[in-house]
Amino acid sequence: MSSETSPPDPPPTPAVDLRGVGIRRDGRWLLRDVTWCVGPAERWVVLGPNGSGKSTLLDITSLWLHPTVGSVEVLDEELGRCDVRRVRARIGVTSAALADRLRPTLTVADLVVTGLRGDLETWWHDYTDDDRTRAAAALDRAGAMHLSDRTFGTLSSGERQRVQLARTLVTEPDLLLLDEPAAALDLGAREDLVARLTALALDPTVAPLVLVTHHVEEIPAGFTHALLLREGEVVAAGPIGEALREDTLGATFGLPVRLATEDGRWRAWART
Secondary structure (H helix, E strand, C coil), X not given: CCCCCCXXXXXXXXXXXXXXXXXXXXXXXXXXXXXXXXXCCCEEXXXXXXXXXXXXXXXXXXXXCCCCEEEEEECCEECCCCCHHHHHCCEXXXXXXXHHHXXXXXXXXXXXXXXXXXXXXXXXXXXXXXXXXXXXXXXXXXXXXXXXXXXXXXXXXXXXXXXXXHHHHCCCCCEEEEECCCCCCCHHHHHHHHHHHXXXXXXXXXXXXXXXXXXXXHCCCCCCEEEEEECCEEEEEEEHHHHCCHHHHHHHHCCCEEEEEECCEEEEEECC
């Protein structure tokens, strides 16, 4: 019997690998010295107040923005040395900016199927019956199948978020980036969305997931890691139970806070 042993498997490639990233505009750092790594099976929440750099970070991660300094690798491709159009096709993004670009008179079924090609209109490509079946399955997963024949402009905020989620899922992306999906939702719509994101977070077949929010109450159960930003700099990053604490959250938002967790959900309030 040979005494030789097989070499160990190489470590898995991160979905996101940012090193020393900074963005400078008009003499001001929007992000500074951000080093951040998202592993293949991780679910990250990015927390911070308005102006902390959350959306800028997502623009870099989705390869729409080049940093002033630092290196960016997403899905094993280096920004500046890859065809960003090809890599972007592997990233699913939901954001208010995308919603604003969608034609209000487009039906939900058409809106979701256009996500397969990254289009905004159905006439840009031909879509097959199989494409339509995939779109219907994504709508069902997002709890929006009953909205198929509605036009996007007639939907409530919560319904629009479900449809955007379906449009993101239809491509079966290798990375999911959700920019404040619960913004402007009422309690019922928010909790419905959080429940659906919890199901995604707990599904091992779902790609690495990044959720941007202002509120710890919007963090779904099953999220594994947290990144906290203030004025463009990292306050804390790592496993959620280590990075998200009363002191780090207080430093992030600039006030003393209480923080509690129950059944995988979080809540915070100002300490008096």
